[in-house]
Amino acid sequence: MTAPGSAWPDAPLLFERSRPGRRAGRPPRPDLPLPDLPDGLRRARPPRLPELSEPELVRHFTTLADRTFGVDTGFYPLGSCTMKHNPRVHERLAGLPGFRDLHPHQEDEAAQGALELMFRLQEMLAEVAGLPAVTLQPAAGSQGELTGLMLMRAYFADRGEERDTIITPDTAHGTNPASVTMAGYKLEKVATDARGNLDLDDLRGKVNERTAGLMLTNPSTLGLFDEGIEEVARIFHEAGALLYYDGANLNAVVGISRPGDMGFDIVHYNLHKTFSQPHGGGGPGGGPVAVRETIEPFLPSPTVVREGVAYRLDHDRPKSIGRVRGFAGPFGVFVRSYAFMRAYGPELKEMSEVAVLNANYLLARLKDVYDLPYDRLCTHEFVLSARNLKRGHGVTALDVAKRLMDYGIHPPTIYFPLVVPEALMIEPTETEPKERLDDFVDAMRAIAEEAATSPELLLEAPHGRPVRRLDEVRAAKQAVVRYLFEEHPALVGAD
Amino acid sequence: MTAPGSAWPDAPLLFERSRPGRRAGRPPRPDLPLPDLPDGLRRARPPRLPELSEPELVRHFTTLADRTFGVDTGFYPLGSCTMKHNPRVHERLAGLPGFRDLHPHQEDEAAQGALELMFRLQEMLAEVAGLPAVTLQPAAGSQGELTGLMLMRAYFADRGEERDTIITPDTAHGTNPASVTMAGYKLEKVATDARGNLDLDDLRGKVNERTAGLMLTNPSTLGLFDEGIEEVARIFHEAGALLYYDGANLNAVVGISRPGDMGFDIVHYNLHKTFSQPHGGGGPGGGPVAVRETIEPFLPSPTVVREGVAYRLDHDRPKSIGRVRGFAGPFGVFVRSYAFMRAYGPELKEMSEVAVLNANYLLARLKDVYDLPYDRLCTHEFVLSARNLKRGHGVTALDVAKRLMDYGIHPPTIYFPLVVPEALMIEPTETEPKERLDDFVDAMRAIAEEAATSPELLLEAPHGRPVRRLDEVRAAKQAVVRYLFEEHPALVGAD
């Protein structure tokens, strides 16, 4: 038991709260005979699911929620993840019985509202990307990437070209190289120049007839718009290669600059970032992909098409790469993103403007106390380095992150991108008011001060959370990844 | 700002979070001309409502929720209030558009489902009370009481009798005497005997031809069933008076003993206690009233009646006392209570059995460390006294209550009933598992121990809440009961 007076009540596991014979749910039990199941098929030992009454179940999840920090709790400037406010009306809309209880195999004529919503979302997304054709199927950004690479493969195969290499910058998110491998491509890395743009000389030497394409985040993971993007596009297109846009940072440029206009041929969106699907402790997301006309025939099946006043799912796509996910995509996510875009309308650009304004404000107010590796205006996020604190006082980006927790703020992304040592990647998003930004500035400045005067405050942080720092090495070494009941190892105090 | 490392983030007032020109909601604005309003009618200065964006509004209420302890948070044995688990399905059901969006002036034929639910609820409540006629109109227990007293008045007026006195026991809840006054009756108090029953001798001397009736909670606020109830009823009925049953403690006897069978003529239910409407930080509630046939004609108007297969609101009640609330009652509460009773079915008795078992278990495990004024088995709640701790160590019931907070438990009701000094009135309810009861026992025993060994732990408790003990005298003296903007007095640190 936690000590009396702790603000964090105990949180036993569901299995520890379980008592044999207790139960919450009573499913309907039809008064019918039960046919016999053959022996090998019938379950021999019941699964050890937890046995709790409803009151205790509700308390359990309430306790766990209280130990979880979300955007609703406070400022969450997790770079690259766009932790913006999630409008509450979205939950109402996605929960309408006409959506929530709609079976995905329902006949098209009995799902016209859903299909229309998807079709309209496709059109709005196409306008934002500046590319004409959209598939909503991919489940998240990473799957969008993989889908994009598969589209490249299909496109080149259709043209009879053999290309086996994908180029990514050294600032790329880990999913980019991982997707390249999963798609069966080879990876080639290109350097970043002193202003944070792609190094054009390095690039020119690497693009050739084996190059299938580029994967690029723009603005980059440094939060910088690539000033040479037009030249980059020229280099690839001249080599007959394609450009893939990782849309994780689209929040910076909606209505300002469109990937299609920048020269990208394939784009994914992260609906959970830019278009406000709640992140749900890890997901769900949505990763639609937009493409040029030339690539449209290869899009996954089915797509949503309009015929006169009616909408339908089109499964008849002979050149399609096939299906990448079940059904037509994560529909509930579409409801939210559609509602989000409709709430802004043509003024959606303001979203990006404010996101960029908020980030630059933080940058301006912090760059004298933390190192700034690329001294430029940023876009919707920026990367600072704590190397000055490390050099001066022996505290790291991790320590700064942990100390922020004591100020009631979720830490930014740290140690990414890899090209910046002791990186602190900060993305405030557009929904934060100036007061929250100022709180963050005050905390970051106070922490820099503390690093000099009382570094132990950082080194021992956090102080106000339900646990202190964890032994992560031990977690990986012993890999206790499920509860083991009677055989569960006694961790506490041990080792 | 709270100190870094505090588990309780700041909670500024909405008005302090407000910034001129910020706003969340955008109501529809029809494109129509706006007629002029005469000068004296048009608002001169806008109300200073808070101006916040939606993200900050959501955070504000999230922060406030985190500073609020509910049954979902933990054990809440607040005697007399029946803080049981509130099934989550009730929120779904009350939120169905067919209920939530149903206008109370809708024609009866277009509200048949709602009327049927109310009719069925009336019937189920009547069965529980053992009385034939029910009005659902009263908004809470207190209003049920007042309604009951008005019914008495109407009943006697109809019989041409003049009776002006209501008798209540000295253990009565404050609402009983308050209702007596509001109904225009005089109050007469009767004593409690050594076993916690009504003192029959005292009673006999007080009941006469001026007596309109008795108001009694049974089991009493001491958590004891009145063993002389049959004789009590006889005394009143022989004097031509009526018996009113305060249903606050009905949770103890559902399916065990019915007020109507005990001899009561008028009964209120607290739907938010016995039948699980969430208490909502203070309300809403529901206080239906059941009566004998002879009193039925006086029930408030409208009632719900069945005619063949159809249901309707009956407004044609010439002898009715009139209306006590808008419409036919708090319908959303009815949905929840109806669902609650349907989830138990005829086994509803088990609810009371377990409530009584849980209370007796706690009593058995605590009576050696706290004083027990009436040494009997209890019903669904019981009253201990901390006078032994006060005598021995100078700590009071209040100190015990505050220290319980440090153990993550909501204090019981204290200093009530008035007949017990240093009262701790404990009602666990039937939904608590044995582990929570044991936690409470452990905490209460540890506190008794602490009272002896380190009384300052109690005297200075709580230690783990967002605030320490409050200056309540000052609150009442200066009566700052609203935010005053520029003129708001600076309280902090002052005096």
Next chain:
Amino acid sequence: MSCGYLSLTDADREEMLAAIGVSSVDELFEQVPPGVRLDRALDLPPALGEADLVRHVEELASRNVHTGAELSFLGAGIYDHYVPSVADVVLSRGEFLTAYTPYQPEMSQGVLQAIFEYQTVICELTGMDVANASGYDGCTVAADACFVVKHAVPGRSKIVLAETLSPQVRQVVKTYAPGFGLEVVEVPHDGGTTDPERIAEAAADAAAVLFQQPNFLGCLEPAPELAHAAADAGALAIAHVDPMTLGVLEAPGEYGCSIALGEGQAAGNWPSYGGPHYGFLAAKSDFVRRMPGRIVGETVDLDGRRAFVLTLQTREQHIRREKATSNITTNQTLLALAGLATLSWLGPDGLREVGEACLALTHYAREQVALEPAFEALSFKEVAFRTPIPAREVVRRARERGVHPGYALGRDYEGMDDVLLVALTEKRTVEDVDRLAEVLAEVCS
């Protein structure tokens, strides 16, 4: 255990009985005299598991025609304003839902602070100094106010009600008044509004005058004149107001009222077939120690930190018992907090815009509908039309066409069988009004 809301296992039960020292649960009930024990099972319908329960209750709900299922212009006290999704944050949070009255302030700073904010918002809307944490509804707060008045104006025992005050409010006041020793008189309307002169007359020996703005007939009263007529006669002026109009209409506290009260439903609660909603009650500072119900005040804790607490409790039943200012205990906090969330979401501009939308639509309807307005006075949010056939018949016929055209005033007012009261909230559109006009033209011809 037969129900998943219960938590004891058979093993728990045995252990607990042993600890108590009894051998069965029945023994615990030996204190109940055999003569009053129920010797049979309750005669209740069979138990339903959650899935079956939902199926059954959904079926009941499906037999109601709600405001989303027809184009509805019903108002008359309960209004179909938009309830914003931020209200869900309040209504769905387990802590708010499952807490009770904040008797222990250290456990309940959140709900206490929210009530303090609610009180402030109500005071701002009404121009008053103090508001309680809520009453049951817009009817009972009127009765509560009469109880305040009874003590605040000694020597007078008459309450004057304008006939244009909501019929249900008047009925509730009349039900309560005898217990308070108060007599009730009603002042009839003149062409839809109340004549200040008649109020002046009636108020001569009255303790208080209650009127409604905008009134039940949809008309704007000469509210300042009514208030002054009352005050000049030595009676307290009490206004029953609609919070959603107070971005546009003057606050009663600014034109001489001592008390303002009303039904809060319009601001943040669903119609819900009549409840639960919240009644609000606010007054000038003179009455602070006579207010009924909970009031939250500001104070400090031992460390000087700002904190909130239930205050002025010597007014209340649990302290003052038969001398209390009211018997209220359980109130409508949760609904009031949904109101707070809603009004904060709107802000001053949003509230004004809602009022303006209602006003503009009302006047558009007055022009578009080819029926004669029943009253000449300016209408706001509701407008009464005279119908060539009984209004109830108009309702019946229009509903067959998917439009609920409003409230038949003959339900409450003698001689108004041919008057239909049409409510217009900001949720109705110009096209909705056009459709109403079309249907009314059809069914009235």
Next chain:
Amino acid sequence: MSCGYLSLTDADREEMLAAIGVSSVDELFEQVPPGVRLDRALDLPPALGEADLVRHVEELASRNVHTGAELSFLGAGIYDHYVPSVADVVLSRGEFLTAYTPYQPEMSQGVLQAIFEYQTVICELTGMDVANASGYDGCTVAADACFVVKHAVPGRSKIVLAETLSPQVRQVVKTYAPGFGLEVVEVPHDGGTTDPERIAEAAADAAAVLFQQPNFLGCLEPAPELAHAAADAGALAIAHVDPMTLGVLEAPGEYGCSIALGEGQAAGNWPSYGGPHYGFLAAKSDFVRRMPGRIVGETVDLDGRRAFVLTLQTREQHIRREKATSNITTNQTLLALAGLATLSWLGPDGLREVGEACLALTHYAREQVALEPAFEALSFKEVAFRTPIPAREVVRRARERGVHPGYALGRDYEGMDDVLLVALTEKRTVEDVDRLAEVLAEVCS
């Protein structure tokens, strides 16, 4: 600000621009080359305030016929099981909704613990040692498993799929396989189930065999024999299972499978027109370091307190990049936690009862419906009937009578245009089945 989701006032904006040292927001975008700037407003439909937005989206929703609006027997991968209200606690709590992947464990002990509990529940259901925190859906986890297999079984590059495995799952595997350098072969069914001998043959040089239990046609496969046929041939056996059947059906880990996976929707997610749902993926301990996606492990903090943390991260893209076991980042945690809440609400007895209800209803339907079952094998939760007219026509006609009778298997299987797949969850009643039988009799005659 034009939208209430934004928080800056004009004054804020001015102060902030000054602090940055620019005079306008446009200046911030000078880094965007003029050639790629959009020089017009986006062509998007007009902005809607919340009330208008709700009205518009409700109108769209109303044009769908959902499972509550007709009596539906649709399944074929997505099932109308009861989603208990405790799932709402997870889905409506702001903290769960608005948190992301728990990179900072001290901020996220709640969601980490819940994932750990979810992993345990999945392992218990499937008889496995490790489960990840979720994959996108029941299709993509099958592709993920192929990527595990590619590395786990060196020298073999063939994947065998039973034709009775869900068509969508097979399609997704086929889309992914070329990138992995894997070849896919399919084994046709014999009378609705898969012949272990044919699996033995196909598995001879295969890395893995995937089959489904109960299979897509509603039939119970001889799963242990299939698993053993695969394993004996040196291939890994992978079972695609339905969590709601695993209270009654044996756990794949008990009959020789190395990996178990499936679509989680049936346990705790609404149909939602196909998503978002969650895919689960579990394996024997040999594969723990090849698992894709997030995995939560137990550890201690500095004070020795138990705590949870994302672990084995060297498998993942953000550490291993092109050598990662998968590219997955965002997953389906929220939906998986709704699954956890649902399965915990059921408990072992409830889960068994759900399975028994489905089984009993399936067999009742098989008897009651006057159509010939398409396959002799034992059916579970779904049963296929042969129809005298095309099944799609049966669907069309039955829907006109308010009954959606099921899935026309001809959509996926050649030669099955006259086969109708009827799904029976515990939400259907005996009367529902009687009604189905009646309607099918009508429309098939």
